[in-house]
Amino acid sequence: MTTDKGFDIIIVGGSYAGMAAAMALGRALSDVLVIDNSDPCNKQTPHSHNFLTNDGKTPAEIAETARLQVRQYDTVHFYKGLAIRGYQTTDGFNVEVDAGETFTAKKLVFASGIKDLLPEIEGAHACWGISLIHCPYCHGYEVRREKTGVLGNGDVGFDFARLISNWTKDLTLYTNGPSTLSSEQAAQLRARHIAVDDKKIARFEHEQGYIKNIHFQNGATTSVKVVYAPSPFQQKCHIPESLGCTLTEEGYISVDGFQETSIKGVYAVGDAAAKMRTIANAVFMGTSAGMAISKRMILERF
16 A cells, blocks of 8 residues: 555554554544554464453454454555554654555554563463463463463462462462562462472473473473463554653553543553453453544544
8 A cells, every 4th residue: 555645543553452443433534544464462362252242253253353344434544564663743643664655644543562571481482372371361261170370470470379269279380480479478379279389491392382281491290281471561562652652660551541642642552551451441442542532633623
């Protein structure tokens, strides 16, 4: 797609939050460009849950349905590529893509997601989203009462182990090295019959992403069905930071109740701006932002 035409809004990211924003804006007759490189963080996840009317469908199936429905609005346009730079201008914003083209808009929406920083353990990337998972509300029901691990240490590991104990009683906290649990935390886990294993992990043995065994560096092995791994992350797109958008202490893009960032005219939705990583929440945020942007632009033109 090549054009010298400016848009009302550019949306960076075309997954659930981006599509929801595009639909709300398309229905409000706004001229929208969605820039997306088709690399969602849940691309390996076999099923999506807790999204009413779509429970159990694959993330790809839900996303494709969203794109088909949004494409019926003729003021919404799509560009397959990666947004790499953004600039503020006197009239709005410029966004440059990896192919070298530059597009202009009055408002920006970042639905660009986050990148999980997985542990440096062999097999982790292949299992991520399949049997090495982050959210019991997304995946816990399917592995309820199974032999389960939590990969974590200290306060994070302790808190996650407490949470996961709701779904299974066959639970082990793998600290992947010397435990940093407090004596009180360790005692609470023992009282709940939650084991703590501090051996260093060498690799996850798996079949097509489904963990079979954990292999430790000392040669020991244990079988497990699933491992929860609360992981650090970074923003997938660094344009918001370059524009001056404030991040929270946790690393999310800070937004107000209308999803607007600290930079006027720049909005953020989905995983990039919220800790609750669900499709339902992404759709809610995208729709809310789309409606808020539309109303503001209508009143600005009036």
